[in-house]
Amino acid sequence: MKKAYLTIDIEEWYHLDYLKTYEVNKNEVETIPQIFDFLDMLDKLNIKATFFTLAELAHKHADIIRDIRDRGHEIGCHGLDHELLYNKTDADFKEQVIEGKKILDTVLGADVVKGYRASCFSMDRKKLDILKECGYSYDSSYICFAEHPLYGSLDLSGYEKVEDLTYKNGDFLEFEIPTYKIGKYNIPISGGGYLRLFPFPVISSLIKKYFKEQNNFILYLHPFELTDISLPYPSDLPFKHKFRASVGRKGNLKKLKKVLLMLRKEGAEFRTLEQELNSITNSEG
Numbered sequence: 001m002k003k004a005y006l007t008i009d010i011e012e013w014y015h016l017d018y019l020k021t022y023e024v025n026k027n028e029v030e031t032i033p034q035i036f037d038f039l040d041m042l043d044k045l046n047i048k049a050t051f052f053t054l055a056e057l058a059h060k061h062a063d064i065i066r067d068i069r070d071r072g073h074e075i076g077c078h079g080l081d082h083e084l085l086y087n088k089t090d091a092d093f094k095e096q097v098i099e100g101k102k103i104l105d106t107v108l109g110a111d112v113v114k115g116y117r118a119s120c121f122s123m124d125r126k127k128l129d130i131l132k133e134c135g136y137s138y139d140s141s142y143i144c145f146a147e148h149p150l151y152g153s154l155d156l157s158g159y160e161k162v163e164d165l166t167y168k169n170g171d172f173l174e175f176e177i178p179t180y181k182i183g184k185y186n187i188p189i190s191g192g193g194y195l196r197l198f199p200f201p202v203i204s205s206l207i208k209k210y211f212k213e214q215n216n217f218i219l220y221l222h223p224f225e226l227t228d229i230s231l232p233y234p235s236d237l238p239f240k241h242k243f244r245a246s247v248g249r250k251g252n253l254k255k256l257k258k259v260l261l262m263l264r265k266e267g268a269e270f271r272t273l274e275q276e277l278n279s280i281t282n283s284e285g
C-alpha cells in the first residue's frame with residue numbers, strides 16, 4: 001500500500017531563514033490566521049495532516065491550534081523558536097524541546113504531542129538522541145539533500161529501515177523527507193519552494209516517477225504558501241530571496257489540491273505521522 005503524509009510547519013512568513021537578518025514588521029501581516037481555506041479544503045477531501053507548530057506562537061494562536069486538532073489533525077512540535085539547531089547548545093535544545101511540548105500540550109489540554117521537526121531540518125545525531133529522551137516518539141527532520149548548504153546529513157546508525165522513508169530505533173521513529181534522484185542530484189520534490197516553483201505537470205510527473213520506486217511520500221508546506229495574502233517583504237531584500245519567498249504563491253492552494261488528488265489517484269492513502277507511528281509500534285506489540 002502506498003501512503004502519503006501531508007505535513008505543515010506552523011510558523012510565520014518572516015521565519016524563513018534568509019529573512020532573519022532583515023528588519024521586518026512582524027505584526028503587520030500574519031499568515032497563520034489565513035489558513036482556514038486550506039483547512040476547509042482538507043475537510044472536503046477528508047485528509048488528515050500533521051501540523052508541526054512553533055511553540056512560541058502557540059498561545060497567540062491557541063484557538064486556531066485547537067481548531068486544527070478538533071478537525072482531526074495531529075499537532076507536533078516545530079521547536080520553541082525557529083533558530084537553527086546548529087546554533088543551539090545541546091543543553092538549550094533539551095530545555096526548549098521539553099518546554100515546546102509542554103506549551104503545546106497545555107494549549108491542547110492533554111499529553112498529545114508525539115512528533116518533532118527541526119527548523120530547516122537542522123537536526124544532528126546528538127540532538128536526535130536528546131529528543132528521544134524528552135518524551136517524543138518520532139522526528140521528521142531527515143533529508144538527503146547535500147547540495148543545499150543548510151541541510152547536512154543526519155547520522156542514523158543504529159536505526160533500521162522499516163519501510164520507505166521510515167527508520168526505527170527502539171520505539172522511536174525517524175521519517176525522511178523524500179527527494180528524487182536525477183543523475184547525481186537529489187531534487188526535493190516534497191514541498192516548500194519547490195512545489196511552488198515547478199508547474200503542476202512537472203511536479204506531477206516527478207511524483208509519479210518517484211512512486212514507481214517508492215511506496216511512501218511526505219509533503220511539507222508552510223502557512224505563507226497556503227494563502228496569497230500580500231506580504232511586507234523588506235524593500236532591501238535581494239531579488240533572489242524575494243523570488244524564492246514569493247514564487248508560485250498565487251494559485252498554490254489550487255495546485256496543492258491537484259497534487260493531493262493526484263497522489264490519491266496514484267493509490268496513496270493519507271495518514272498523519274502519528275497514525276503511522278501507532279501502526280508500526282502496535283504491529284510489533
Ligand SMILES: [Zn+2]
Pocket residue numbers: 009011015078082118119120
Ligand atoms: Zn520551519
